Amino acid sequence: MLNSRKNKYLLNRTLNLFKKLYAIQMRKLCFLLLLLLSCESVTRIPGYTETVIFDFTKYIEKEFYFFYNDYYGEYITVGKISIDYYPEHVDIGTGAVHVWEPTKIQPDTLIRIAYNEAIKLGANAICNFNTSPISKRTRYGEMNGINVAEIAIKID
DSSP states (O other), rough: HHHHHHHHHHHHHHHHHHHHHHHHHHHHHHHHHHHHHHHHOOOOOOOOOOOOOOOHHHTTTOEEEEOSSOSSEEEEEEEEEEEEEEOOEEOOTTTOOEEEEEEEOOHHHHHHHHHHHHHTTTOOOOEEEEEEEEEEEEETTTEEEEEEEEEEEEOO
C-alpha cells in the first residue's frame, strides 16, 4: 500500500511538472508567434520624383563658365579637380543599431566648392563637369556622398 501511494505521489508530481513546463513552452511559443505577426514585411516602395537643378547664372555674371562636355574653343588647362563631398549624416536607427541618413545635398554647395577650387588655380571656366554618387565605410557605418570631377580651364 505504501508503495502504491508513493507511486501515485511521484506520478502526480511528474504530471504537475510537465504541466508547468508545457505552460512555459506555450507562453514562449505565443510570444514568438506574436513577435512574428507584428513584423511587417515591405512589399513595395512607392516611387517619387526628385528634381536637382544646378544653377550657374550667378557665376556666368562673374564671367566664369561651366561646361558639362568638352570646350572646343581655345583654352589652357590649369588643372583637374576631384571633390568628394559627404554631407552631414543623421542617425535614424534605434538603440544599438545605427542607420545613417545623409542630409540633402545642395547643388549650390557643390557648385560653390568647385568654383572656389577652380579660382584658386587661376581658371575662369570648368569643363567636363560631372557628378557621381560615392560611399565609404567609417567607424560609424556607411556614409553616402557625391563626387564632383571637372577640368579647370582658362579661356583666352
